[in-house]
């Protein structure tokens with residue numbers, strides 16, 4: 001099967017390209033390299049194309065004629081989306097519209113879309129189910145919700161089948177250590193924590209200690225990046241077998257508090273690093289945990305790495321090796 005991966009040079013996309021390559025899929029990456037790195041694309045060709053450049057995108061589609069697209073390309077920084085909403089709507093929403101049009105031109109049948117648990121805003125219940133209300137609280141979340149809507153509407157007239165995957169907190173790195181998360185301004189908890197543990201950042205901030213949770217810090221559902229990528233392969237199999245277009249939460253269904261994660265990073269790394277307690281950040285829900293029943297039952301998703309220590313260990317190993325490449 002020929003698969004075009006947008007954003008395949010980025011963190012999650014590069015793990016996806018590796019998994020697809022290992023499984024024998026024919027893969028092509030489209031990325032504008034605004035965040036991604038060419039060295040991270042381990043299988044297939046990389047085309048440096050911006051989704052906003054429709055002509056160039058269409059050319060790639062007509063040449064490669066993908067049967068499926070996995071669409072990761074997006075701007076992903078929540079605070080930046082608050083400062084520059086139009087940039088996010090253009091890149092994430094208009095970019096998706098261009099992609100849908102190019103898919104139709106090339107006769108591409110299947111789409112797996114990277115969505116986010118940020119759509120749920122401040123959830124009314126935990127764990128969160130797919131049918132729960134979607135009320136994003138920042139332009140990043142809205143840009144993803146608009147893209148979801150466009151995909152759903154276009155699917156009914158174009159015949160494109162889709163699986164929308166709403167990711168919870170993605171973390172960890174390739175267990176073989178070939179690729180991992182690279183970010184100039186890291187905001188993700190586990191990434192920041194391993195950067196502190198390896199001496200690249202002086203201390204770790206905890207934002208808010210007065211949430212209505214057992215230890216007062218936020219609770220999140222961390223999913224290993226390779227298990228997340230496996231969910232995309234399960235989704236493609238499902239669509240290929242005629243499965244109906246649908247939305248799926250991807251998380252383990254178990255939450256850890258910020259303090260629990262910090263304690264575990266200290267244990268795994270053996271470094272007792274400095275932690276600084278700060279005020280709450282605007283827009284952080286107290287808890288965000290997936291109900292993943294649908295992904296397990298319908299997509300037959302079988303995660304392998306549901307182990308916080310393993311997630312941290314792979315992130316830490318990557319960080320240690322990446323320091324030496326810089």
Ligand SMILES: NC(=O)c1ccc[n+]([C@@H]2O[C@H](COP(=O)([O-])OP(=O)(O)OC[C@H]3O[C@@H](n4cnc5c(N)ncnc54)[C@H](O)[C@@H]3O)[C@@H](O)[C@H]2O)c1
Pocket residue numbers: 006007008009010011012013030031032033034035036037049050051052071072073074075076091095114115116117167168169170171
């Ligand atoms: N990391 C997480 O925890 C998380 C959680 C929920 C959802 N997601 C979603 O997963 C996807 C991948 O996220 P990531 O963490 O790997 O981010 P990332 O920034 O590492 O990867 C995104 C990639 O897309 C490329 N890109 C951006 N805009 C583009 C455009 N207009 N044209 C072509 N390429 C473009 C970037 O260069 C980058 O390589 C995103 O859609 C994001 O919204 C991520």
